[in-house]
Amino acid sequence: MTKMTTSTRSPGRPRDNKVGPSLLAAARQLVLQHGYCGVSIQMIATEAGVGRQTLYRRWPSKAELVLAAFLESAGDADVLSDGRAEKRLLHFLVNVFRNLQQDGPAIRNLIASAQDDPEFLKSFRAGFVEPRAEIVATIFRDGIANGEILEDADVEMAVAAFHGAFWYHLLLGGKLDAEFAQRLTRLIMKSISKEPREEELLK
Amino acid sequence: MTKMTTSTRSPGRPRDNKVGPSLLAAARQLVLQHGYCGVSIQMIATEAGVGRQTLYRRWPSKAELVLAAFLESAGDADVLSDGRAEKRLLHFLVNVFRNLQQDGPAIRNLIASAQDDPEFLKSFRAGFVEPRAEIVATIFRDGIANGEILEDADVEMAVAAFHGAFWYHLLLGGKLDAEFAQRLTRLIMKSISKEPREEELLK
DNA sequence: TATATTATGATACCTTAGTCTCGTATTTAG
DNA sequence: CTAAATACGAGACTAAGGTATCATAATATA
Numbered sequence: 001m002t003k004m005t006t007s008t009r010s011p012g013r014p015r016d017n018k019v020g021p022s023l024l025a026a027a028r029q030l031v032l033q034h035g036y037c038g039v040s041i042q043m044i045a046t047e048a049g050v051g052r053q054t055l056y057r058r059w060p061s062k063a064e065l066v067l068a069a070f071l072e073s074a075g076d077a078d079v080l081s082d083g084r085a086e087k088r089l090l091h092f093l094v095n096v097f098r099n100l101q102q103d104g105p106a107i108r109n110l111i112a113s114a115q116d117d118p119e120f121l122k123s124f125r126a127g128f129v130e131p132r133a134e135i136v137a138t139i140f141r142d143g144i145a146n147g148e149i150l151e152d153a154d155v156e157m158a159v160a161a162f163h164g165a166f167w168y169h170l171l172l173g174g175k176l177d178a179e180f181a182q183r184l185t186r187l188i189m190k191s192i193s194k195e196p197r198e199e200e201l202l203k
Numbered sequence: 204m205t206k207m208t209t210s211t212r213s214p215g216r217p218r219d220n221k222v223g224p225s226l227l228a229a230a231r232q233l234v235l236q237h238g239y240c241g242v243s244i245q246m247i248a249t250e251a252g253v254g255r256q257t258l259y260r261r262w263p264s265k266a267e268l269v270l271a272a273f274l275e276s277a278g279d280a281d282v283l284s285d286g287r288a289e290k291r292l293l294h295f296l297v298n299v300f301r302n303l304q305q306d307g308p309a310i311r312n313l314i315a316s317a318q319d320d321p322e323f324l325k326s327f328r329a330g331f332v333e334p335r336a337e338i339v340a341t342i343f344r345d346g347i348a349n350g351e352i353l354e355d356a357d358v359e360m361a362v363a364a365f366h367g368a369f370w371y372h373l374l375l376g377g378k379l380d381a382e383f384a385q386r387l388t389r390l391i392m393k394s395i396s397k398e399p400r401e402e403e404l405l406k
Numbered sequence: 407t408a409t410a411t412t413a414t415g416a417t418a419c420c421t422t423a424g425t426c427t428c429g430t431a432t433t434t435a436g
Numbered sequence: 437c438t439a440a441a442t443a444c445g446a447g448a449c450t451a452a453g454g455t456a457t458c459a460t461a462a463t464a465t466a
Contacts, residue, residue, distance in 0.1 A: 012412025013462040019414095037319045040452060051415040052454085062453070111374060112315035116240045121376055129375060157368065157386045164367030165360065167374070171314060172332060173324055183360045191394035215442025216432035222444095243422060254445040255424085265423070 015057075022048040023055055028069040032102065036066065036109035063113035063120045070103055070110075071127050079135055085143035086189045092135060093166070093181040100176055108171060133159050140192065153192040162188050223261055225251040231272040235305065239269065239312035266316035266323045273306055273313075274330050282338055288346035289392045295338060296369070296384040303379055311374060336362050343395065356395035365391050 026047035030039040041062055045052045059065040078095050080088045100107065110128070114121040136159050143149035165184050169176055229250035233242040244265055248255045262268040281298045283291045303310065313331070317324040339362050346352035368387050372379055 009464070010412075011410065011464040013414075015413065035319075037452095041454080042452085045415095051417095053416085053456090054414060056454075057413075060454095108318040112318040115311040115315040115374065116238075118376075125375060154386050154390055157383075157390045160371050161364040161368040161387070161390055164369070164371030165364040166367070167371050168363050168367030171318065171370070172328060173321075180360075183357050184364070187357055187360045187364055187394050191390050212434070213442075214434040214440065216444075218443065240422095244424080245422085248445095254447090256426090256446085257444060259424070260443075263424095 019048065019050055019054060020058055023050065023058065023065065024069045024072055027065050028073055031066055031069070031106050036106050061113075061117065061120060063110055063117065064123060066106060067110055067120075067124060067127060070106055074099065074103070077132070077135060082142070085139050085146070085148050086185055086193075088139045088142075089136065089162070089189070090181055090185045092139070093185060094178060096132070096166070097176045097178075097181060100170065104170060104176070111167075111171065129163075133163060136162055143192075148194065149192050150194055158188055158192055161191075218260075222251065222253055222257060226253065226258055226261065226268065227272045227275055230268050231276055234269055234272070234309050239309050264316075264320065264323060266313055266320065267326060269309060270313055270323075270327060270330060273309055277302065277306070280335070280338060285345075288342050288349070288351050289388055289396075291342045291345075292339065292365070292392070293384055293388045295342070296388060297381060299335070299369070300379045300381075300384060303373065307373060307379070314370075314374065332366075336366060339365055346395075351397060352395050353397055361391055361395055364394075 023044060026044050027039075030044055030047060041052055041055060044065070045055050048055075055065065059068060077092070080091050082088075107128075110124055114124045137155055140149060140153065140155045140158055144151055144153060144155075162184065165187075166176060166180070168174075169180065174180075226247060229247050230242075233247055233250060236242075244255055244258060247268070248258050251258075258268065262271060280295070283294050285291075310331075313327055317327045340358055343352060343356065343358045343361055347354055347356060347358075365387065368390075369379060369383070371377075372383065377383075
């Protein structure tokens with residue numbers, strides 16, 4: 001009476017469905033507190049009250065677990081759905097930087113982990129990189145539709161330069177503040193706007 | 204008769220000055236052959252015919268050793284000393300990409316290593332990042348002096364966007380080819396050139 | 407009830423980066 | 437020649453990520 005998909009139910013002891021969330025919560029809390037490298041798999045498992053193998057049955061590596069923990073807590077991005085492209089870009093970037101103040105160190109370690117783990121790189125791209133790239137690409141494409149942005153703008157490269165510039169700063173330990181967001185947004189918009197020399201008029 | 208600086212010579216057995224170069228050569232060769240993570244410190248030391256401790260007496264970590272090995276072999280950059288900024292940028296980038304075809308995987312691992320080792324991050328910035336940033340900044344500043352580039356161009360941010368875009372691609376496993384170099388160079392130049400809509404005239 | 411199947415925690419195990427120690431070799435200073 | 441100082445190779449040691457195994461628990465099916 002409680003299960004309707006009994007036919008698809010496999011035999012054997014079922015997984016404890018409280019274990020996954022406990023591990024995610026433990027991972028996020030411990031990594032925020034002690035840093036990615038300051039937390040071992042054993043610490044996370046112990047904090048969640050499970051064995052290590054139970055963790056590895058759910059995620060194939062520390063990086064995958066921590067990615068899942070941070071994606072889960074990140075919530076949906078706060079994105080303006082219309083307005084001038086430059087304003088929307090700036091709003092997006094300021095929000096990203098605010099999240100990175102807390103999550104930035106862990107994100108740096110996840111990017112690092114992806115450099116010698118092709119499977120994890122795929123996960124990281126799919127879960128983190130591509131959704132954010134798509135937000136920015138959409139802003140650019142809307143700008144083209146609006147007539148704000150050149151029809152032949154290289155959207156893909158603009159996205160790479162936009163995200164790349166702050167990755168560069170993030171990975172090199174630079175400060176990601178509102179002034180940086182302002183300057184980066186302006187640089188990119190100057191490149192692809194139809195009226196690149198009228199910034200002053202818009203004050 | 205052979206030493207003139209005997210007064211500054213410290214007592215004790217002197218270091219074998221053939222060991223350093225042997226370790227650098229072993230590190231570079233093995234990392235190119237097997238990849239950064241496919242090579243252990245033990246393998247490098249054995250290949251060079253020394254003990255591990257002898258290696259750690261010269262470099263504080265695997266990352267520092269490999270950085271030194273790749274910087275040593277990199278030679279001086281092939282940089283055009285004059286000409287139009289766009290041409291010089293493109294020439295620089297094509298050269299960088301050519302080097303990265305061989306060294307790219309190791310560089311990715313070095314960037315990764317820097318994410319939880321602040322001392323190594325300093326070394327990597329000083330040895331790798333800053334010299335390359337300075338080359339590009341010089342091209343931009345020359346362009347300002349020439350009148351090709353806007354006097355108020357944000358050179359620092361343009362450098363971050365320029366390098367950041369290809370770091371973004373490098374770290375995400377994207378292809379770094381001549382077409383990418385062309386498109387990136389054009390995007391950045393459009394942003395800071397005085398005459399941003401004349402690309403077609405220059406063929 | 408009996409059997410096959412899967413999950414669980416515990417623990418042993420492997421490899422690696424990096425540290426520490428030991429016995430020995432090579433140098434300077436006296 | 438002796439003592440102090442430093443380098444050397446070797447190997448023990450620690451901590452970590454990840455794998456494998458084991459006894460046991462919980463489930464489906466028959």
